Amino acid sequence: MARRSSEDKKERILDAATVEIARHGYHQTTVAVIARRAGVADGTIYLYFKNKEEILVSLFERALGRFIAKGQEQLEGMTGAADKLRAIVDLHLTLVGQDRDLAIITQVELRHSLHFLEELSRAQVGGYLAIIAQVIAEGVASGQFRADLDPVLAGKAVFGVLDEMATDWVLSRRNTRLEAKAPEVTELVLGMVASGG
Amino acid sequence: MARRSSEDKKERILDAATVEIARHGYHQTTVAVIARRAGVADGTIYLYFKNKEEILVSLFERALGRFIAKGQEQLEGMTGAADKLRAIVDLHLTLVGQDRDLAIITQVELRHSLHFLEELSRAQVGGYLAIIAQVIAEGVASGQFRADLDPVLAGKAVFGVLDEMATDWVLSRRNTRLEAKAPEVTELVLGMVASGG
Amino acid sequence: MARRSSEDKKERILDAATVEIARHGYHQTTVAVIARRAGVADGTIYLYFKNKEEILVSLFERALGRFIAKGQEQLEGMTGAADKLRAIVDLHLTLVGQDRDLAIITQVELRHSLHFLEELSRAQVGGYLAIIAQVIAEGVASGQFRADLDPVLAGKAVFGVLDEMATDWVLSRRNTRLEAKAPEVTELVLGMVASGG
């Protein structure tokens, strides 16, 4: 179970980093502060991460991994593009809305540099966009969605709507629940792609 | 004339900052490098800006000022919410697509911290969102748009779509023109709000 | 006179570095300590030197510059290889013996890495060795020195003797004067190269 302890330590570091970075921002958060919250020595951080930036990347990868796992589980066995799109909207808002600290990181801190954003975009977000595009393509094929849609472009539009809702929620300090907007957002998104009123 | 020279110097600093920050990122860009490109001494920067961050804010304010001037000019005398929305889409993509360096800053560098983003959001972007919401409200009132729309929420959704298109364009290194997508994007946006097909 | 002040500051930094490095060794000497002794801020060091190692190099270059200036002045107008060699021995021991702190640096701290020593050797010490070899070649040509000498090899041998005397003086903590050994050392060195008794 040495494995267990080691895994735990890495998890603890990521958890600590999530809280501190969300609270004070990536640049204002020192490695020492993360270490202290995680209950390890400064140097221990570097047994698990190559450098400070890799903590941020790992943070996101862990979150996205969970995100995608839930997504696949939920979309599985579902038929009908519209239903799938509804599920995506729901899932996106529900999962992002579940952890405000993490949301602050994904919606704000993760986007702090062009280089960084490019990498994320290519490697991680790209896969998510592809899934949405795929669902839209299905809808177009089945006639549920407008025939003249470009699935990739429409997919980005859908993502843009969801992403803006998430960012808006992060920036509004009110104690609303993000997922509460799912029905309305679903209507907007479906309006964007669905054929005939 | 002194005024003129002074204004010029401030402009030169902002221009220099735009290029350097877009090219190397806000944190990698030193005040000294901006000063050198602007052809002034380091200390001179501080005669025009309180600190480094204010350069970034001023950059955005100058850009948004021009943006809004063009917008009002264009929307003026226009009737019909759908037409206005078309114009907004067009304008947004055209103006953002006009200056890639500036776009990198508005789509990426400007979002580097929660605190910063909150301020921007409240003060600047808020005004822009209000305009979109207003147009949607008009459309709802006139029956052009769906009656059950929440104009504020729908406005954010529209902004989300436009913003994602802009970010996507910045991240794709291909030499496409952002405004080329205006027709398709307009269709998506109108689909989102327009009443029955 | 700004030049004057600037030069002074650089000199003060080098002087401070000489004392601290001689006293505590290169690695134990922090940039902060050098700055404090020089009466400048840490950052100021970097206005005059690219990095810590460049301080060490500059130290040596300044010393060697003075060394060579004195040497040329003294050898000038002198004829007779044996006399010149006497003068070299005298000068070497006198100059090294003049500043124990500096001597510690040239005899010990400067030799702390192969890479560093190679550079010094090639660029700086090489020139000095060439001068000695040249004097020996003169002596061979004039018949004062043994005909079968390889001037380059013999030059290195002479340098080896002088260098060992210097190092030995640095390591012995007694309050002897290095130059006091000049007569005896001269005899040894001349014995090495002079033709028949």
Place this chain on the structure above:
Amino acid sequence: MARRSSEDKKERILDAATVEIARHGYHQTTVAVIARRAGVADGTIYLYFKNKEEILVSLFERALGRFIAKGQEQLEGMTGAADKLRAIVDLHLTLVGQDRDLAIITQVELRHSLHFLEELSRAQVGGYLAIIAQVIAEGVASGQFRADLDPVLAGKAVFGVLDEMATDWVLSRRNTRLEAKAPEVTELVLGMVASGG
């Protein structure tokens, strides 16, 4: 047998250290790297050596031990100070020239600090210098060497010549053999001490 294995392990560590330190320098060489090359765990190093510096010391002691063993063996039964001095020159150049990695360490890395050098000098090199001085004293007594010699000073001079030859060989990257210079160096050294032509 346990003893044997234990001895082997210590030897392996010293061998590994020799290669790594010669190749990358003392400060650039981490204990972890030595351990890896020796095929032991980091902590194991500390079962055999008190700290990193002691590895360097042991390295030198092992080498000097072998050096002296060979020397005594060779000088034994030899009579005549001049012959003994010839043998010393020969031996010094031969043994140093046998292992370039070790030579890099003795000629460069070992001299990286005043404190360190003082210790070496007093404890180890001092013994070697005494042997040379003793041989010279013999020569003076027997009339082979100049009567006015100070054996200790002359011994240091001899050592200086040999040491410089060794350092020069280490710094020159050419593939020469150090011992090839023994005849010429012997001539120089004997010239330094021998009485009349």
Place this chain on the structure above:
DNA sequence: GATGAATGAGTATTCATTCAT
């Protein structure tokens, strides 16, 4: 207004050493 030399606070990262297993 303009300059640019000087400041000095701030921090990621390394690595010799320890010690529980």
Place this chain on the structure above:
DNA sequence: CATGAATGAATACTCATTCAT
């Protein structure tokens, strides 16, 4: 004896900002 994960002290260097000229 051996391991290697964990420690945490230690430090060169950067750069936004100031202010005497």
